[in-house]
Each structure stands twice: as structure tokens, then as C-alpha cells.
Amino acid sequence: MSDFVLDPRLERDTTFLMNLGLCQLRLMEDSRWPWVILVPQRSGIIEVFDMTPLDQTMLTFETAIAAKAVKQASDCLKINIGALGNQVNQFHLHVIARNEGDPAWPGPVWGHGEARPWDPAARSTFTERLLEAL
Template identity: 50%
Template sequence: MQDASLSPGSFELDARLQADTRLLADLGFCRLLLMNDRRWPWTILVPRRAGVVEITDFSPGERARLVEEAARVADALRAVSGAPKTNVATLGNAVRQFHLHVVARREGDPNWPGPVWGFGQREPWNDDEAEAFAARLLKQLS
């Protein structure tokens, strides 16, 4: 159900998402973030709406925009990484703010075919690698 708290003007990124990611861009509906773990090409889409926890909190039109942006990001991740598979998922157990993970996967990557969440130690991006990856991804998205 739509209410005033879902207005774009009151959007704030959850503190944990802020700490665990790097800002890539604001797309039409979502903020695009890069997870600060270089083991996987891993992005997070956060719709710029306040108070949203579940996908059912969006209007049908907003859900359609979310799916279209997720598909664009998945295509761009596959093109940039060469990975044959993308995982698109939302859990929201640790971070209640609605966010959608889009992760490029391939056989032989860390924890294949298991999930990326909670596996091993994070390997943070260094600034140069993150900027280069971000530039390639954003160019593919444009």
C-alpha cells in the first residue's frame, strides 16, 4: 500500500548498506550500489522510497520499474564480468530497508554453487579496482 512515507524526498540509505557498499549511480528508480566485496561482481539496488520493507509495499508500476532496472543491471553485470549466471534476490533479514541483490556468478567462483551471503571473509575492493569496475559497469548501463 502506498503512503506519504514512500515519497522519494524522504529516502535515506540504511546505515549498514551505507557501510558495506560504494555508491555507483542513481538510476531512474533505484540507487545502484557496489557491494564492497571483490570476490563477486555484486550490486545492490535500493529503490529511493522511504519506509519500504517488502516488495508488496510498492505500487504495481513501481514493481515494474524495479524489475526493469534489475534486468538492466543483470545484463550489464554479465557483459562486464563474462559470468553466465546472475542471482537476483532479496532477503531483508539483517537490513529491513528493501534492497535487491544482483550478483554475477560462474562455476568455480567462491562458494559456487552456494550463496554469497555469509561465506568466508570479505575481500574489500581497493579504490582503483572499484573505480575501474564501476566505470565499465556504468558505461555498459548507458
């Protein structure tokens, strides 16, 4: 993992929360949705199939525990999980809490309006609930 470097756009748009094992868990800096990303700490990974079978298995496990924690911490209706990579080539997986009536419901969150920074108290509350759920 010593050659792992986080893409500058992911670093700019997210806040590091913790290492899960394979992945960094990072909070998206957009308060409209409780939204985290998982970034496998491997260099040169663009697609999920670029990872070893063991890393793919670890990613699946870490995705499930992160998604369950986001659902518990946000009390949302639905979890969306996706890996697009159209703007940032470095493989990363989005885990997004969704509710009926949220700003993009029922469509995708990508490209919908402008990101809204977290209120520090709301970020702290969500982060504490998320980390406790993990």
C-alpha cells in the same frame, strides 16, 4: 523521494554508483563477486509488495538492465538476483555475478567467509565497464 534515507548498514557496505530512476545502484564492498544492489528510493519499503504497482514495474525494468550490465561488465557465467532482508529490513535487491569455481560456487554467497575489499584498480575497471554497459 525527499524522505528516503538509506539504511546505515547498506551505506557502510556499499558505494553509490548512480541513480537509475527509482533505485540507487550501489557496488558491494566485497571483491570476491562483482555484486551490486538496487535500493528503491522510497521510505518505509520492506517487501516488494509494499511498493506501488508502478514502482514494482520500474524495479523489474531497472533490475533487468542492471543484471545485463553486470553480466557484460564481469563476463560471468550466471547472474543471481535476490532479496533477503533478514539483516537489513530496508528493501534492496542483490545482483551478483557468479562463475564456476568462485569462492561459494554453487552455493549462495551470503554468510560465506569474510568480505574482501576491492583493489582500487580492479574496482575502477569493473565500475567503468559497468557504467559503460548501462
